[in-house]
Amino acid sequence: MFLNFTNHPSAQWAAPQQQAAGAYGPIRDLPFPAVPPAAGSAALDHMADRWAARIAGMHPDCVLCQGEMTLTYRIVQRLLAQGIPVVAACSERHSREWTNAQGKVCRVTAFEFVQFRPYAEPAPGLAIAPKPEYTQSK
Known part of the structure; x- marks a missing residue:
């Protein structure tokens, strides 16, 4: 099973992305x-x-994990440590920008799955140490 752990429902994916995910099994x-935002x-x-345990309990063959960056990083590390393959979707970005009659800049962006x-x-010998937690003074 291919687990889509994002906020982009697979039903809205283009055929090439659905086919690539489907190679792992049902999506x-x-x-x-x-x-x-205030979470430390x-x-x-x-x-x-909690999320890594829930995902591992689903026994996925592969996990697409994309969301808030710092939580994504933590979840990916936990899943990889359990031997669960994790991927990110890579897309080609196509944008068109123009100024409308009211002088406002408009942009349309489409992403094409690759x-x-x-x-x-992490590469062997590369140590990743957590930084101390900083709090914002008021």
Whole structure:
């Protein structure tokens, strides 16, 4: 099963992306959660633990994990540590920009799926240490 853990329902994907995901088996959608902007590292770690456990319990063959960056990073690391393949969708961006009659800039952007790119473990010898948590002074 290919688990789509994003906020982009697979029913809205173009045929090439559905076919690429379908190579792993049936596609199942699981919406990526909202992340409170004020959440600190401990809250994010707790969310990542819960979501990674839930995903692992679904026994996916592959997970498309894309959402809020810092939670995505934490979840990807936990899934990879369990041997679960995780990918990101790679697309070609096509934009058209113009100024309308009222002088406002308008833009239309379309994304054309190209491939799923696997997340990888850090390179051997590359140490990734967490930074201390900073709080904003008032």
